[in-house]
Amino acid sequence: xxxxxxxxxxxxxxxxxxxxxxxxxxxxxxxxxxxxxxxxxxxxxxxxxxxxxxxxxxxxxxxxxxxxxxxxxxxxxxxxxxxxxxxxxxxxxxxxxxxxxxxxxxxxxxxxxxxxxxxxxxxxxxxxxxxxxxxxxxxxxxxxxxxxxxxxxxxxxxxxxxxxxxxxxxxxxxxxxxxxxxxxxxxxxxxxxxxxxxxxxxxxxxxxxxxxxxxxxxxxxxxxxxxxxxxxxxxxxxxxxxxxxxxxxxxxxxxxxxxxxxxxxxxxxxxxxxxxxxxxxxxxxxxxxxxxxxxxxxxxxxxxxxxxxxxxxxxxxxxxxxxxxxxxxxxxxxxxxxxxxxxxxxxxxxxxxxxxxxxxxxxxxxxxxxxxxxxxxxxxxxxxxxxxxxxxxxxxxxxxxxxxxxxxxxxxxxxxxxx
Numbered sequence: 001x002x003x004x005x006x007x008x009x010x011x012x013x014x015x016x017x018x019x020x021x022x023x024x025x026x027x028x029x030x031x032x033x034x035x036x037x038x039x040x041x042x043x044x045x046x047x048x049x050x051x052x053x054x055x056x057x058x059x060x061x062x063x064x065x066x067x068x069x070x071x072x073x074x075x076x077x078x079x080x081x082x083x084x085x086x087x088x089x090x091x092x093x094x095x096x097x098x099x100x101x102x103x104x105x106x107x108x109x110x111x112x113x114x115x116x117x118x119x120x121x122x123x124x125x126x127x128x129x130x131x132x133x134x135x136x137x138x139x140x141x142x143x144x145x146x147x148x149x150x151x152x153x154x155x156x157x158x159x160x161x162x163x164x165x166x167x168x169x170x171x172x173x174x175x176x177x178x179x180x181x182x183x184x185x186x187x188x189x190x191x192x193x194x195x196x197x198x199x200x201x202x203x204x205x206x207x208x209x210x211x212x213x214x215x216x217x218x219x220x221x222x223x224x225x226x227x228x229x230x231x232x233x234x235x236x237x238x239x240x241x242x243x244x245x246x247x248x249x250x251x252x253x254x255x256x257x258x259x260x261x262x263x264x265x266x267x268x269x270x271x272x273x274x275x276x277x278x279x280x281x282x283x284x285x286x287x288x289x290x291x292x293x294x295x296x297x298x299x300x301x302x303x304x305x306x307x308x309x310x311x312x313x314x315x316x317x318x319x320x321x322x323x324x325x326x327x328x329x330x331x332x333x334x335x336x337x338x339x340x341x342x343x344x345x346x347x348x349x350x351x352x353x354x355x356x357x358x359x360x361x362x363x364x365x366x367x368x369x370x371x372x373x374x375x376x377x378x379x380x381x382x383x384x385x386x387x388x389x390x391x392x393x394x395x396x397x398x399x400x401x402x403x404x405x406x407x408x409x410x411x412x413x414x415x416x417x418x419x
Contacts, residue, residue: 002252004160005227006195009135009249013118021159021256029059030244031113032147033121035103036064040081041141042122046148054089055151061093061112062086063103066360068096071367101332101358104128104216104300108208109332114238115230116247120144120153125300125382127218130227131211132234133248137225158224160195161186162257165202167266172416174310175210176302176380176400179217180271182263184281192222194258197251199229202265208237209306216301217382220278270415272378273398276386284403284415294377295320295408296389297401298329298356299363302380307331307401308339314405314416316347321411326353327369333358353408365389371396378407 003011003018011019013027032054034042039062054060062082067075079096086094093112095101104125107113115133120126122144129136139153147153163182183190196218198211206214211228218226228234230248238246270284297303297311308330320326328348330336336358339345348355362369363381371377371390377397379389384396397413406416 001256002254004195004197004255004257005229005249005251006135006160006197006225007157009116009118010155010157019157021157023157025155025157026152027118027155029119029147029151029153030117031059031061031119032144033061033063033103033107033119033123033126034144035066035123036068036075036079036082037066038122038141038144039085040078042144042148043081043085045142045145049145051149054091054148057090058092059151060089060091060148061107062091063095063106064097064100065102065358066364067366068100068359069357099333102300102303102360105303105331105335108132108212109334111238111241111243114242114244114246115234116249120147124219125216127223127225128212128216128300130215130218130225131208132238133228133230135225135227138219158193158195159258160197160255161191162260163196163198164260164262165198165200165265167202167264168205169265169268171418172270172402173268174400174402175206175213177268177271178210178263178265179214180273180278180281180398181268182261183217183221183279184271184273186221186261188220188277188279189222191218193224196221196223196226198227199251203228204231204233205265207306208233209304212304213301217278220382270400270403272403272413273384275384275395275397278382278384278398284399284413287413290397290413291376292324292378292407292412293375294369294371295324295326295404296329296362296369296377296379296381297327297404298331299360299381300331301382302401303329303331303335303358305335305338307380308335308344310401311405312344312347314402315351315353315408318351318409320352320408324408324411326408327356327362328353329356329359329361331358362389378404378413380404
């Protein structure tokens with residue numbers, strides 16, 4: 001029996017010829033990632049264990065993105081812990097105000113992670129990097145501390161779920177509609193501790209931004225990781241960007257999958273996850289009776305250039321509905337700069353929107369858009385649990401940038417239709 005793509009990467013990093021699902025392995029890490037919320041906890045664990053040096057200051061990445069610029073004294077203290085540790089350890093990949101971005105948008109953009117990598121991050125959406133052919137998964141801060149010290153991590157090799165894609169997406173749909181449709185179909189535990197592996201001729205119709213969005217939300221189906229095959233789109237994205245030489249792995253033809261799910265992309269429609277689970281999905285066309293108070297376009301799921309462009313095309317020359325707050329958050333400083341240079345900031349402001357510096361901010365109910373009791377938000381973020389964006393009696397609907405922008409103009413949830 002052959003191996004899946006994930007199993008091959010794990011075997012290579014464990015120094016083994018092959019691995020089987022369920023096997024416990026110790027694997028070498030290419031990168032260890034933390035942010036301003038999780039890194040201070042890891043640093044404290046690191047020091048309590050009597051550790052003094054990270055295994056490789058080139059392979060530890062710290063991104064301040066959740067509450068940066070700092071929102072209060074506690075956030076400032078957390079960031080200071082990160083700054084002091086990065087300075088002490090000589091960590092080159094440290095991203096602070098002015099250089100930072102939302103971590104899972106920043107690392108691929110900067111070429112810090114590449115195809116064939118095995119990495120962990122103290123953030124659940126670290127599964128994003130499977131879009132470029134890497135094995136990446138979220139861990140707790142204690143595991144981050146151990147990884148920073150040893151350059152290794154223990155894994156139980158996951159079984160796999162194969163997602164076979166065919167066809168092309170309709171013009172008004174994106175990767176967000178794909179992953180929401182998939183989670184709605186298999187459920188929030190449909191890929192529990194499994195590798196979610198995408199394949200099929202439909203893969204070639206998905207942009208890199210689509211794939212990054214899809215892998216980002218693999219964890220919302222319970223997956224250990226999500227991963228796409230390395231193809232010409234991946235290679236073009238990595239060329240001139242990757243810090244290290246990419247290593248390509250491909251699943252064997254006889255690889256074993258616990259389940260196979262077929263998805264025809266031509267059948268995807270604008271999809272919304274209703275409160276309070278990412279799997280509680282319905283077509284946007286069925287939700288016109290849902291009035292909204294706030295729109296958030298951004299996050300590690302949908303803050304990339306294609307997301308910004310989709311929002312701009314819909315909002316330019318128009319005005320958002322009365323009583324609606326629309327917050328737009330570019331994922332990185334590079335994306336922010338490009339939006340400014342293209343004149344999109346002016347168009348967004350003219351439409352009645354506010355534009356933020358890159359931050360996770362409202363996604364986790366942190367700041368820059370916290371909801372009050374009874375308020376309703378449609379967001380391009382990744383989670384809509386009870387109280388996720390503020391008050392426990394607020395509601396969050398998850399959608400694509402196209403659906404979110406169209407809803408901002410209408411004042412209620414609606415699908416985007418090209419004129």
